[in-house]
Amino acid sequence: MATELIEDQELVVTFFPPLYLQRQIWVLNILRQEGIVDVLDVGCGEGRLLGALSVPSLYLAAPAQSILYPEDQSPPESSPVNLFNTSSEPIPNLHITRLAGLDLSGHDLKFAVEATTPVTTNSEDAPIDPWRYHKAQSVRWEEMTVKIFQGGLEAINEEFVGVECIVSSEVIEHLPPPILPFFAPILMGVYKPKFFLITTPNYTFNERFTSPSAPPAVRLKSGYWDPTGRTERIFRHLDHKFEWTHDEFREYCEKEAQEWGYIVEVGDIGRAQEEDQWNRDAELGGASQVAKFTRVDxxxxxxxxxxERKARTFVETLAMQRSSSTPTEARTGEHLLLVTHYHPAHPRSQNPRSFREIGDIIKTRMEELRESFIRIEELWYDIEVSQACGGWIELLIRAVEEYDSGMLTLTREAESPGPFSPSSDTNIQRQREMWKIGLAGGTSHPRPLWPTTEINEDENDRSMEYMPADWNPEKEYASEYGNDDYVESAPSSSADWDREETEEISTSYSTGEEGDISWGEDDLDEDVSMKVGKLGNWGALSGQWGESVDSDWGDGQTIEKPTNSRTRPSMPQSSSSSMTGWDGDDDESDNTDTAS
Structure with missing residues (x-):
């Protein structure tokens, strides 16, 4: 009975993190490992990846050695200056300076435009909460340019030639037979990126959703027969033109890599959390297949x-063949530049103050906070400090090292055994936490306790009541309530009451993106259930476009950006697309039942 029940239903399959996040993490890890600064997202959809890449880095890459130390001086081995911007970073900073997105759906691209719109306030006088991240309050240390294009893969965009890295996540399986031949020749042959990253569904994994003996009807409850009619396979999404097995994907990647001068590494991601009672996980692999192409130089x-000449000739021949067999209204021409965003760097970026001035700011800030010790990274989030350092966290450390002897110090917890070493068992983040900046002497500005309407003795009334330097709460309590049992054992000097517990601030990072993506990323619902989505519409650009933005990258045309609200209207269902290229779709979620 139990066996019959299993054969009659799909198995529960969940992923953690959700599958779409695992794909994005895979892409981001490679971008960090390779130090990528220039990215083109082909099939960017609503701009989920572009939005993540638009977030500025916490600090600049390490400055030139001459900025930190005189020519006759080298950094001491024990200095924490060696703990930042190293190859041992658990999550290295991305220093993106150029972004581009391409998609067919004008509807989705409106959200990609919004996700990459500059909202950072870089004014030195702007009021910024240093302890909580907000997109509108983030400080950008490197300038960045973003361009969003609408168009199909079969058209060559000369601006993409020589891009450092191209990402194509969950796109290739949507390409109809007339468009697929353009994919590799244009993206690798003409654009010739240094790196090319692909993700696509793993057809082999689909067996994981049912028992080995389950009939096709069970899978068809949420799957789809191959819409092209070329195979009898059941796909995860109605708009998929194919889903490759391990061997088919590897064969395609190796063939194209050899053809266009690349080497390729093929793998998979997205293993189910549930245990498979038939032990098929090793054989079936992950739900998504991935490939990293590296250019041979x-x-x-x-x-x-x-x-490149061979690729251009091949593409031209394909275009001529297609133009003779494809109706004019179904063909796409040059890419349309929708918007150009320029994200300026902060005025003080790479323009630091002197070590002495930085040290004075650190000392004053620690006195105001009534902190005798504070972690380096904690102090970096103080905007005045990071701006004084010009975006280089190493200068904060050097300013402390060069300050008046004994006034500011760098101290390390006793458990830290010797200087930092990449081979140390203690990870680099823990090494950083061990280092603290110490402030010698008393404080000059006691910390306010609570707002009040009373007038301070100070001429500059700030409408705040301050705790006295010698205030003792236990003694005051005993005096007020006549407690004769009070023993004066509590400290009464200001030095003994300097330390206070620092309130933990919960920091939330969000790109503010909601909804699903209809071109490229298939699996976007973040709830617990994975549902089969609807086929979207690749219609013309819709909605009102508001204020214009002048493009200074390319032909200088004036492009408009959307001013509509973030609320995404529903997309009509359609069994086929009226435009040639990738079809938009609201694919299934990445948590249960199916995976795109």
């Missing part, structure tokens, strides 16, 4: 100019 092995 050895001129003795690959003549890059020759490869």
């Amino acid at each position: 050895d001129e003795s092995k690959v003549d890059r100019d020759s490869v």
Whole structure:
């Protein structure tokens, strides 16, 4: 009975983190590992990846050695200046300076435009809460340009030639047969990026959703017969033109890599949380297949100019063949530049104050906070401090090292055994936490306790009541209530009452994106259930476009950006697309039952 029940229903399959996040994490990890600064997202949809890449880094890459130390001086091994911007970073900063997104759906691209719109306030006088991250309050240390284009893959965009990295996540399976041949020749042959990243569903994994003996009807409850009619496979989404097995995906990747002068690493991500009672996980692999293409730059092995000429000739021939067999209204021309965003760097970026001035600011800030010791990274979140350092966290450390002897100090917890070493068992984040900046002497500004309407003795009334330097709460309580049992054992000097517990602030990071993406990323619902989505519409650009933005990257045309609210209207269902290229879809969620 139990066996019959299993055969009659799909198995529960969940992913943690959700599958779409695992794909994004895979992409981000490679971008960090390779130090990528220039990214093109082909099939960007609503701009989920572009929005994440638009978040500025916490600090600049390490400055030149001459800025930190004189020519005749080298950093001491024990200095924490070596703990930042190292190859041992658990999550290295991304220093993106150029972003581009391409998609067919004008509807989705309106949200990509919004996700990458500059909202950072870089004015030195802007009121900023240093302890809580807000997108509108983030400080950008590096300038960045973002361009959003609308168009199909079959058209060559000369602005993309030479881009450092191209990402194509959950796109290739949506390409109809007339468009698929353009994919590799244009993206690798013509644009010739240094890195090319692909993700696509793993058809082999689909067996994981049912028992080995389950009939096709069970899978068809949430799956779809191959819409092209070329196979009898059941796909995860109605708009998928194919879903490749391990061997098919590897064969395609290796063939295209050899053709266009790349080497490729193929793998998979997205293992189910549930245990498979038939032990098929190793055989079926992950729900998504991934491939990292790395360009071969050895001129003795690959003549890059020759490869590009071959690719352009091939694309031109394909375009001529297609134009003779495809109705004019279904063809796409040049890419339409929808908007150009320029994110300026903060005025003080790479323009630091002197070590002495930085040290004075640190000392004053610690006195105001009534802190004898504070962690380096904690102090960095004070906007005045980070701005004084010009965005280089290493200068904060050097300013403390160069300050008046004994006034500001760098101290390390006793458990830290010797100088930092990448091979140390203690991870680099813990190494950082061990280091603290110490302030010698008393405080000059007691911390306010609570707001009040009373007038202070100070001429500059700030409408705040301050605790006296010698205030003793236990003694005051005993005196007020006549407690004869009070023993004066509590400290009464201001030095003994300097330390206070620091309230923990919960920091929330969010790109503010909601809804689902209809081109590229398929699996976007973040709830617990994974549902089969609806086929979207690849219609013309809709909605009102508000204020114009002048493009200074390319042909200088004036482009408009959307001013509508963030609320996303529902998308009509359609069994086919009226535009040639990738079809938009609201794909299934990534938590249960199916995975795109």
